[in-house]
Amino acid sequence: MTAAPAFVPLPGGFGAECAGFDLSRPLDDAARTAILAAFLRHRLVVFRGQSLSADAMRGFAANFGEVEGNIFRKPDGSTLEDVHVISNLGTDGLPDEDSYIKSNYNWHTDKSYLPVPALMTLLQAIELPPSGGDTEFADMTRAHAALPEATRRRIAGLKAVHSFEYMRASTNDRPLTPAERAATPPVLHPLVRTHPETGEKSLYLGMYCSHVDGMDEAEGRELIRALQAHATSAPFVHAHVWRPGDLVFWDNRCLLHRATRGYDASRHRRVLQRAVVKGTAPR
Ligand code: OGA
Numbered sequence: 001m002t003a004a005p006a007f008v009p010l011p012g013g014f015g016a017e018c019a020g021f022d023l024s025r026p027l028d029d030a031a032r033t034a035i036l037a038a039f040l041r042h043r044l045v046v047f048r049g050q051s052l053s054a055d056a057m058r059g060f061a062a063n064f065g066e067v068e069g070n071i072f073r074k075p076d077g078s079t080l081e082d083v084h085v086i087s088n089l090g091t092d093g094l095p096d097e098d099s100y101i102k103s104n105y106n107w108h109t110d111k112s113y114l115p116v117p118a119l120m121t122l123l124q125a126i127e128l129p130p131s132g133g134d135t136e137f138a139d140m141t142r143a144h145a146a147l148p149e150a151t152r153r154r155i156a157g158l159k160a161v162h163s164f165e166y167m168r169a170s171t172n173d174r175p176l177t178p179a180e181r182a183a184t185p186p187v188l189h190p191l192v193r194t195h196p197e198t199g200e201k202s203l204y205l206g207m208y209c210s211h212v213d214g215m216d217e218a219e220g221r222e223l224i225r226a227l228q229a230h231a232t233s234a235p236f237v238h239a240h241v242w243r244p245g246d247l248v249f250w251d252n253r254c255l256l257h258r259a260t261r262g263y264d265a266s267r268h269r270r271v272l273q274r275a276v277v278k279g280t281a282p283r
């Protein structure tokens, strides 16, 4: 029997790492229990030294829930697989500064434009630039707790509109295809959500978050901007500096994340393997 994995907290208030444990084989009960507990406690989990195939990543992700498909289209119009690659490579397979997926450079929580957004996202390093290309995470639970009492009272019970189309427009990205638009009507989510497993309250924001339901649109947008500026300020942010073999997964219910540049994306390759586990409707 393999020993259960051990986790060492990362500096910065959230996140933990584990070295010396191979995730490519099915987990026994002890390992599964330890990993689920570490995920809920630390919310960002880094396993060093992994090289999971797509099938093995799907199998590992399935311990946490349903591994989700994508509505996102590739440049050739086909849909992305459930376990897929994200990279800075163009259709010719070469590094491209202006690569297909650019929205990830903005703070977001995955799939918040859906009625039932993501629970977890998993990323595994396949090819990394010599330096840079970190992924940043921001702690929405601590950010909420640190708000003045009056602000917390003011925003409790507010609902925000999350929209894929708004994101594309506000980030100057290409417009939605008719199929993408049909699949993503705007949705309402609480601005402060309660974690279904820990009961903790978190801000629920990000690049899809357009305005506040029932509030003047400009006023709501300004409120969201101010909350997000607070929540993504240095005390709440941890940057994951990728190492070869890293497999990272995080809780989208209480963290925001974004990709960063910091490397020459027209010269160096950055390729990650990704899977997403479906969550529950935010409350
Ligand atoms: C994602 C994402 C960030 C990165 O895969 O959902 O936002 O650093 N990735 O590539």
Ligand code: MN
Pocket: 104, 108, 109, 110, 121, 257
């Ligand atoms: Mn993302």
